[in-house]
Amino acid sequence: MAENGEKAENQAGRHQEVGHKSLLQSDALYQYILETSVYPKEPESMKELREITAKHPWNIMTTSADEGQFLNMLLKLINAKNTMEIGVYTGYSLLATALALPHDGKILAMDINKENYELGLPVIQKAGVAHKIDFREGPALPVLDQMIADGKYHGTFDFIFVDADKDNYINYHKRLIDLVKVGGVIGYDNTLWNGSVVAPPDAPLRKYVRYYRDFVLELNKALAADPRIEICQLPVGDGITLCRRIS
Numbered sequence: 001m002a003e004n005g006e007k008a009e010n011q012a013g014r015h016q017e018v019g020h021k022s023l024l025q026s027d028a029l030y031q032y033i034l035e036t037s038v039y040p041k042e043p044e045s046m047k048e049l050r051e052i053t054a055k056h057p058w059n060i061m062t063t064s065a066d067e068g069q070f071l072n073m074l075l076k077l078i079n080a081k082n083t084m085e086i087g088v089y090t091g092y093s094l095l096a097t098a099l100a101l102p103h104d105g106k107i108l109a110m111d112i113n114k115e116n117y118e119l120g121l122p123v124i125q126k127a128g129v130a131h132k133i134d135f136r137e138g139p140a141l142p143v144l145d146q147m148i149a150d151g152k153y154h155g156t157f158d159f160i161f162v163d164a165d166k167d168n169y170i171n172y173h174k175r176l177i178d179l180v181k182v183g184g185v186i187g188y189d190n191t192l193w194n195g196s197v198v199a200p201p202d203a204p205l206r207k208y209v210r211y212y213r214d215f216v217l218e219l220n221k222a223l224a225a226d227p228r229i230e231i232c233q234l235p236v237g238d239g240i241t242l243c244r245r246i247s
């Protein structure tokens with residue numbers, strides 16, 4: 001129990017640190033969600049990967065447990081089989097995806113950093129879902145361009161999760177809209193960007209938050225104006241915008 005309490009405290013600290021509090025307005029409420037509905041249902045492998053990731057210096061980047069649960073549920077609801085993930089880190093959202101897909105499901109996963117993926121890989125292998133993952137090390141954009149040029153990938157993805165370089169989201173969207181199938185979903189992560197999307201211009205923001213904020217603001221406007229998609233922006237994690245391709 002003491003150990004759980006300690007973990008809960010660490011989790012609450014991290015939560016505050018990344019500014020999720022500004023989304024939910026209450027750390028106690030967020031903690032309630034985690035302890036009541038998320039942790040008791042979290043698969044053992046996801047818990048193990050979450051705990052490994054918590055020890056990594058860049059753990060601020062990981063997908064939160066409540067968002068992992070959301071992605072897992074969403075993928076099952078839409079019967080996703082062929083998916084893509086841009087931005088893997090240690091693989092928490094990747095594992096949430098891999099566990100949700102059928103045995104012959106596929107995930108094209110891309111990240112410029114393979115080392116972090118390899119931290120989580122043994123857990124993914126132990127969970128028996130590594131065969132669904134095609135990991136490509138390197139920047140995602142050239143891979144997308146290659147797939148577009150190839151022609152045979154148009155309209156083939158049921159779900160695409162974008163959680164990488166925010167200054168490229170618009171560039172990703174230009175390509176992904178062709179690669180996702182009509183009726184399929186693209187999820188853009190961190191679209192509330194620490195709550196900074198509503199910060200006044202002179203607010204004391206960290207450098208990286210300020211730098212990416214303008215890109216996030218542009219993306220949010222562009223998605224709302226795009227007639228090819230229906231959208232729904234959810235305050236889960238750091239904000240996720242679901243885009244359902246309609247044409």
Ligand code: SAM
Nearest residue numbers: 061062063087088089093111112139140164165
């Ligand atoms: N979805 C991950 C999870 O659940 O832990 C978190 C991803 S983390 C927020 C962002 C990742 O994007 C980093 O691992 C980084 O190496 C990767 N990244 C940054 N630029 C990239 C690019 N141009 N192409 C592919 N991956 C990139």
Ligand code: CA
Nearest residue numbers: 063163189190
């Ligand atoms: Ca994210």
